[in-house]
Amino acid sequence: xxxxxxxxxxxxxxxxxxxxxxxxxxxxxxxxxxxxxxxxxxxxxxxxxxxxxxxxxxxxxxxxxxxxxxxxxxxxxxxxxxxxxxxxxxxxxxxxxxxxxxxxxxxxxxxxxxxxxxxxxxxxxxxxxxxxxxxxxxxxxxxxxxxxxxxxxxxxxxx
Amino acid sequence: xxxxxxxxxxxxxxxxxxxxxxxxxxxxxxxxxxxxxxxxxxxxxxxxxxxxxxxxxxxxxxxxxxxxxxxxxxxxxxxxxxxxxxxxxxxxxxxxxxxxxxxxxxxxxxxxxxxxxxxxxxxxxxxxxxxxxxxxxxxxxxxxxxxxxxxxxxxxxxxxxxxxxxxxxxxxxxxxxxxxxxxxxxxxxxxxxxxxxxxxxxx
Ligand SMILES: [Cu+2]
Numbered sequence: 001x002x003x004x005x006x007x008x009x010x011x012x013x014x015x016x017x018x019x020x021x022x023x024x025x026x027x028x029x030x031x032x033x034x035x036x037x038x039x040x041x042x043x044x045x046x047x048x049x050x051x052x053x054x055x056x057x058x059x060x061x062x063x064x065x066x067x068x069x070x071x072x073x074x075x076x077x078x079x080x081x082x083x084x085x086x087x088x089x090x091x092x093x094x095x096x097x098x099x100x101x102x103x104x105x106x107x108x109x110x111x112x113x114x115x116x117x118x119x120x121x122x123x124x125x126x127x128x129x130x131x132x133x134x135x136x137x138x139x140x141x142x143x144x145x146x147x148x149x150x151x152x153x154x155x156x157x158x159x
Numbered sequence: 160x161x162x163x164x165x166x167x168x169x170x171x172x173x174x175x176x177x178x179x180x181x182x183x184x185x186x187x188x189x190x191x192x193x194x195x196x197x198x199x200x201x202x203x204x205x206x207x208x209x210x211x212x213x214x215x216x217x218x219x220x221x222x223x224x225x226x227x228x229x230x231x232x233x234x235x236x237x238x239x240x241x242x243x244x245x246x247x248x249x250x251x252x253x254x255x256x257x258x259x260x261x262x263x264x265x266x267x268x269x270x271x272x273x274x275x276x277x278x279x280x281x282x283x284x285x286x287x288x289x290x291x292x293x294x295x296x297x298x299x300x301x302x303x304x305x306x307x308x309x310x311x312x313x314x315x316x317x318x319x320x321x322x323x324x325x326x327x328x329x330x331x332x333x334x335x336x337x338x339x340x341x342x343x344x345x346x347x348x349x350x351x352x353x354x355x356x357x358x359x360x361x362x
Contacts, residue, residue, distance in 0.1 A: 045238050
C-alpha cells in the first residue's frame with residue numbers, strides 16, 4: 001500500500017498537473033479525490049464528496065465553499081433513521097482532527113451544490129473553492145462520475 | 160401526575176377511536192372496488208389508499224390509473240442530492256434486469272416537495288432515468304393525502320437560505336389491486352430487491 005502510494009506520488013510529480021494527480025493541499029490539509037455525480041436534467045442540486053486528511057498538529061475545519069457551477073455551496077449531513085432519510089445543514093462545517101481524516105461521502109456528510117447553472121455531466125470537471133478555518137481557501141476540481149456512482153447498483157466500484 | 164396520565168390516556172383513546180372512525184369513513188367512501196384491502200382488522204395500519212394528483216404530463220391521476228398493474232412507488236424530491244437519484248438509478252438498473260415484465264409494472268415517483276417540483280420539472284427528472292417512470296405531484300393537500308395514506312414520513316427542514324425535506328426512503332410495492340405488497344428498503348441488497356420485483360410482477 002505504502003509502495004503503491006509512493007509510486008503514484010512519483011507518477012503525479014512526473015506528470016505534474018495531469019489528470020492522474022487528483023489531490024490538492026491547503027496548509028496541512030490534503031484534499032483527496034473531490035468528486036460528484038452526474039445530475040439528471042432539471043436537478044437543482046448536486047453533491048460533492050472528498051476526503052480530507054490533516055497531517056498538522058492542529059485541528060482544522062472545512063467551513064464552506066463556492067463554485068461557479070452553483071449559486072452556493074453548503075455543508076450538509078445525511079443519515080438514515082430507520083427508513084427515513086434525514087438531511088440537515090452543518091452550519092459550523094466539518095472538523096478535521098489533527099492527524100486525522102474527515103470523509104464526505106454518499107450516505108453521510110457532503111457538499112451541497114445548490115442552484116446548479118447546468119447539469120453536472122459525467123467526465124467533466126467542475127471548479128470548486130474550499131474554505132478552511134486555518135488553511136484558508138484552495139481551488140480544487142470535482143471530477144464528475146456516473147449518475148449512480150458509489151451506490152449499490154454501481155458497476156464500477158473503487159475510486 | 161397521576162391525573163395527568165389518566166387525561167393523557169383518555170386523550171390517546173379518543174385519538175385512536177377518532178382515527179379508526181376516520182379510516183372507516185375513507186374506506187366506505189373509497190371509489191375503488193378493490194379497496195377492501197384497506198380494511199385492517201388486526202390493528203396494523205393499512206398502507207395505501209385513494210389519492211388524486213397531477214402527473215408529469217400535467218394530467219389528473221388517481222389510484223384508479225394504477226389499478227390493473229402492480230406498482231412501484233417511491234416518494235422523493237428533485238432537490239435531493241443523494242438518496243432520490245440513487246434510488247431512481249437503482250430502480251432503472253432493476254427494470255433492465257426485470258426485462259419485458261417491467262413493462263407490466265407502474266413505476267412512479269411521488270414528490271414530497273410540490274412547492275418546487277412542478278409537473279414539468281418532475282417530467283424531465285424522471286424521464287432522464289427511464290421513459291417508463293411517471294412523476295406525481297399536486298397541491299400540498301394532495302401530497303399530504305397520499306403521504307398519509309402510504310404512512311410516509313415527511314418533514315420540512317429549514318436551512319440558512321432555503322429548506323430541504325426529510326422523507327421515508329423505502330420503495331413501496333403495491334399489487335394490481337392497489338393493495339400493499341411490500342417495500343424495498345434503501346439499503347436492500349439488489350438481488351433481493353430484484354426477487355421482490357419479480358414476485359410483484361407475477362402477482
Ligand atoms: Cu444535502
